[in-house]
Amino acid sequence: MGWTGRILAGAKFLAPLAVLLVLWPILIRAFNVNPQIFPDITAVARAGLESIRDGSLFAHMGASLARVAVGTVLAILVAVPLGVLMGVSPGVSAFLTPLLRFFSVLAGIAWIPIATLWFGYGFGAITFVIFNAVFFIVAYNTLLGVSTIPMQVRNAAASLGAGRWTMLAEVLLPGALPNIVTGVRTGLGFAWRGLIAAEIIATNIGLGYMIFVARDFYRTEVIVFGMIVIGALWLLIDRLLLAPVERATIERWGMVRSA
Amino acid sequence: MKSLAIRNLSKTYFDAYAGAHVDAVRDVSLEVPEGEFVSIVGPSGCGKTTILNMVAGFIAPSSGEILVGDHAVAGPGPDRGVVFQSFALFPWKTVLENVAFGPKMRGVGKPERERIAREFLSLAGLSHAAERYPNELSGGMQQRVGVARALANEPDVLLMDEPFASVDAQTRMTLQEELTRIWQERRSTVLFITHDVPEAVFLANRVVVLSKGRVLEEVDIPLPRPRRWDALVESDDFKALANQVLQLVRSA
Ligand SMILES: Nc1ncnc2c1ncn2[C@@H]1O[C@H](COP(=O)(O)OP(=O)(O)OP(=O)(O)O)[C@@H](O)[C@H]1O
Ligand SMILES: [Mg+2]
Numbered sequence: 001m002g003w004t005g006r007i008l009a010g011a012k013f014l015a016p017l018a019v020l021l022v023l024w025p026i027l028i029r030a031f032n033v034n035p036q037i038f039p040d041i042t043a044v045a046r047a048g049l050e051s052i053r054d055g056s057l058f059a060h061m062g063a064s065l066a067r068v069a070v071g072t073v074l075a076i077l078v079a080v081p082l083g084v085l086m087g088v089s090p091g092v093s094a095f096l097t098p099l100l101r102f103f104s105v106l107a108g109i110a111w112i113p114i115a116t117l118w119f120g121y122g123f124g125a126i127t128f129v130i131f132n133a134v135f136f137i138v139a140y141n142t143l144l145g146v147s148t149i150p151m152q153v154r155n156a157a158a159s160l161g162a163g164r165w166t167m168l169a170e171v172l173l174p175g176a177l178p179n180i181v182t183g184v185r186t187g188l189g190f191a192w193r194g195l196i197a198a199e200i201i202a203t204n205i206g207l208g209y210m211i212f213v214a215r216d217f218y219r220t221e222v223i224v225f226g227m228i229v230i231g232a233l234w235l236l237i238d239r240l241l242l243a244p245v246e247r248a249t250i251e252r253w254g255m256v257r258s259a
Numbered sequence: 260m261k262s263l264a265i266r267n268l269s270k271t272y273f274d275a276y277a278g279a280h281v282d283a284v285r286d287v288s289l290e291v292p293e294g295e296f297v298s299i300v301g302p303s304g305c306g307k308t309t310i311l312n313m314v315a316g317f318i319a320p321s322s323g324e325i326l327v328g329d330h331a332v333a334g335p336g337p338d339r340g341v342v343f344q345s346f347a348l349f350p351w352k353t354v355l356e357n358v359a360f361g362p363k364m365r366g367v368g369k370p371e372r373e374r375i376a377r378e379f380l381s382l383a384g385l386s387h388a389a390e391r392y393p394n395e396l397s398g399g400m401q402q403r404v405g406v407a408r409a410l411a412n413e414p415d416v417l418l419m420d421e422p423f424a425s426v427d428a429q430t431r432m433t434l435q436e437e438l439t440r441i442w443q444e445r446r447s448t449v450l451f452i453t454h455d456v457p458e459a460v461f462l463a464n465r466v467v468v469l470s471k472g473r474v475l476e477e478v479d480i481p482l483p484r485p486r487r488w489d490a491l492v493e494s495d496d497f498k499a500l501a502n503q504v505l506q507l508v509r510s511a
Contacts, residue, residue, distance in 0.1 A: 152347040155317050160412055161337035161364035170360070174351040253350040253392060 039221035044228070047221040056210070061229070063206045067123065068195055071130025072188060079135045080180060083142025084172050093143055100143070104136040108194035116202050126198045126206070133194045134187035141183025145176025178250045185242040192234050207233075260448055261328035261338070261415035263291040263314070268323035270309050283309040285472040286323070291416070294446040298459035300504065301469030302511055307452045310469075311420045314450065315341050327415050337361060340414030344421040346401045348393040354380065354404050355389040361412025375411055382441060383407040399430035406438070410445070417449045423458070432488050435461055439486050456508060460501045461486060468504060470511030478504055 021041065027033075028040045035043060051057035086093040111129045119125040149171065157171045199208025211226035270284040284306040291297045299307050312318045314325055316335040325332040327339060340361075348357050355376050362372035380386050383403040393401055402422055409417060423431045439462060442449060453459050459466045460480055468475045480500055482491070491497040 150345065150347065152343050152345050153349065155315070155335065156341065156343060156347040156408075157349075157360070158317075158335035159315055159337065159339060159341045160361040160408070162360075163364075166364060171349070174349075177351070249351075253394065 036218045036220060039224055043221035044225045047219070048225045048229075051210075051222070051225070057229070060205060060207050060210045060226075061233070063203075064195060064199065064208070065233075067126050067206070068130055068188070068191060071127040072134050072184070072191060074127075075131045075134035075187070076138055076180075076184060079138035079183075080142050080173075083139045083180075084146055084168065084176065086139075086143045087146025087176065088172065093147065097140070097143065100136055100140040103132070104140055106136075108133045108190045109197040111194075112198050112201055115198070121202045121204075123203075125202045126195065129194045129198045130191040133191035134184065137187035137190070138180060138183040141179040141186075142176050145179030146172050148179070149175035178246070178253070181242070181246045181249055185238065185246055188237070188242065189234075192230075192237075196230055260293050260446065262293045262326075263289075263416045263448055263450060264326040265289040265310070265314065266324045266326070268310065268313060268325065269321045270306070270313060270318070271321045272309075283472055284313070284320075287469075287472070287474055289467060289474065291448055291450055293448055296442055296447075296449040296451065296462060296464050297467060298451045298453060298463035298465070299467045299469055300453055300456055300459040300508055301475075302508060303454060305469045305511065306472040307454070307469060308420055311341075311418050311450065311452050314416075315339055315418055337364065337412050338415045340409030340412055340417045342402070342405045342409050342417070342419040342422045344424050346393070346398075346405045348401060348404055348408070350393050353390055353392055354385065354396070357393065357404055358408045358411045360408060365412075376407075379407040379411040380404075382410070382444075384437070397430075398426045399434060402426060402434060403437075406441070410441070410447070415448065417447045419449065419451045421453055422451075424453070424455075431458075436487055438462060439484065443484055454508075456505045457501050460497065460504055461488070461491060466504050468507040468511060475511055476507050478507070 025041045028038070033040075039047075048057070086096055108129065111132050112125070115125040115128045119128055153175065154167065154171060157167055162170060195206075196208040196211075199206035200212040203209050207226055207230050211223045211230075214220075214222035214226065266288050268284055268287045269282070272281045272283055273279075274281050287306075287310060289297070299310065301307055309318070313320045314332065316332050316339070330338070332339070349360065352360070355373060358379055359372040359376035362375050367375070377386065377389065380389055383406055385400065385403050385407065388396060388400060388404075393404065396404070405422065423434050426434065435458060442462075451459070451462055460482075463480050466478045466480060468478070478500065482494070482496060482500070
């Protein structure tokens, strides 16, 4: 896709959002909505500026992003080696696959209660929830990626002199990479949702906490502003960080995605 | 370069689906002297791929032995280069990196292995495609990469399992002519598997006809080289040999 194509695609994506922004104040005025039910766009903008000026927005954002980063990096570091190990050994893979699938469905907010029991309220519990959301999906996708590398490709590497470690570094990891990236992208999507839920329950800082305390004071403009930030941040991470990496591996190599 | 010797080789599979044993290869013995080009032909299911996979070390024989030079085969190794019907290139590596893979595994430094890779790419007529990825190439070009990759590792024996079966007829003839040219330049020991009789005769010094896991007959091919299709299709010697092998395969 060229630059013009990219701008066009971006415009297509943003147009409906722009329409929403235009309709919002019109509808609020037309139906004379109570600001304690739903805020006007100007109040939301003011709340946003205020939170930027007093620095609270960046404190919340920083806390949330740090948790996501730590949980995700830890999860990838454990999940990828485990997934590769399972992928090369059919017995291990057959035994663990059902477990992984079960936990990938469960991963996320269902871990919050037990996480708070184990880690108390705060960083540990929330990072644990994110870790789980990413870990199981990435492990499963890595396993899938490794097991879809054609046997002949592994044979080719072996007959060219690849040993155990070079096979891992030169064949298994790059071969599974498209699946791994897809797994990280999906897992992070769940992690982000889980993060907000966990922050509502288990902490005193973060974007989820920010919108939840605002409720106690009927500050709907802060709630809506926080929701916009949460959605926009995810779109930025997903579109500007994850999607390009996924495209680069899958399209350039012409590999079919199997997840 | 070394000779290849196959002694009393057998392979019995257990077919779990049918619940029965299959004798895919039965007591096959075969000598490929250093620098000779031997083709194995035979009908589908006669055990050609099984033999090649055992020589490559991808599967273990049920009995018998395989020697490269005086070294017994026990698993895959860089002394035996393999060219696959499915190409089996690394899609995440450029053409140059694919061909440089063997030298890289031997610990050859980057500038030197890229020089080697470029040399073999030029031998395969692919210098212009060095920086591309395999999925950007036609099937014929991909298999040229497969051949260059195997040769760049300077194997003692080159093993090829129907390498040209999945390209169109026109390209296949070109690839066959290129392979005979390369073989003449480098005099590798080659074991070439095919079910295409003219291909086997065109390429080889000797054709081994396989039938139901056994060697049925060996036919010497004393045709002069260099061999080119436009000359050979007219040649009575070629037709007679091809006909002889064809009769053997049909009786197999
Ligand atoms: N993994 C396996 N398990 C069970 N039986 C097998 C297995 N691989 C091959 N066979 C059987 O062994 C016999 C020989 O197979 P092989 O693939 O060596 O034949 P081939 O000569 O290469 O055939 P083709 O020309 O179709 O490639 C066949 O009957 C096949 O069904
Ligand atoms: Mg075969």
